[in-house]
Amino acid sequence: MYKIEQKAAQTETDIQRLNDVKYPLVEDFYTIQGEGAHTGRPAYFIRTAGCDVNCWWCDVKESWDEEKHPDTRTGDIVQRAVNSGAEFAVITGGEPLLHNLEALSVRLKQEGLDVHIETSGSSPLSGQLDWVTLSPKRFKKPLDENFPYVDELKVVVLKNKDIQWAEENAKKCPSTTRLLLQPEWETPSSIKLIVDYVKQNPEWGISLQTHKFIDVP
Template structure:
């Protein structure tokens, strides 16, 4: 099940079953959103393990193999997020949509947290999501069914081919989608590419990995 609508807990709803659902977890922590449209906001990150995209420039390659990480109960994850005091949780990975996010997102919203996700869009959407960041990859394309729900399109740029790829994906997104280009951290030449492109195409903006500048986890 997938819904972008506000989840409302039904009176008398049994939640113990949802709280017992297990997810392979690489890490979870209270932090500051470092990139994208919500840069600078306090948030609780939930990084699920498992990835079938495996970008060579990925800075969390340890998340790829879910068998290397413990499985954690939804209830425990949600309680830590609630205790942090964060206004929203960001579900990321790896590729979080390899997992059914219905139990986790329902319980987060039951406790009043907004739920954001960052995904490559290569697997079907699931869960109750308030903000969807699509970061599409050329070597494993997003599913067409994802595009109508994209709030933020964030494309990592290394070469001119990535700028072309960004436009291909932007054409499939809703009019309200925030369009962002992000330089690959270890490819300094991508900065000039992006700056020149945004000056010529002002409907796009720039996303930076500010958490790396600030040494924030």
């Protein structure tokens, strides 16, 4: 868990202050976690706008430009998450760590939701995070200061060099980190590459984008 050193907001004024913080929001919705260690679990996804990584294979390129998306109150986002009945929320992007996640994460936790994040790790962690999924990119490397908090290392694989990159990052993670390789959706040749590697290196597992198979967001 990554947790900021902060006195919990106790008064209505404290809570209102956090509720009034705004984030550029692409979308938020109740769905099924489609990939990674929590595949198959219902989750509330919160997608912030803005990205400084810009992976060419990204399937949400519309999230890159922060100015194209409305600033939305934390209180409104959190209320929708609570109403969904989800046990945890996933903050994703874009690159969510371009924003200070204190207000959003603290309010979600105050309402009883665990907070997960999916990030490239290229900016400092912020907020209160129960599960950190790191998806590192070679062209904008993660900050070394983030590695002690990584619960799940999920590396998208197209070629052999991506597996080498995955191993480089795994060496910096805690021994308890879940290690996952994920084939790039439009590169079918990566599947055999990953399967062969995982069979020889069983400390790694495979993540698939199951939400695309079952056609959920």
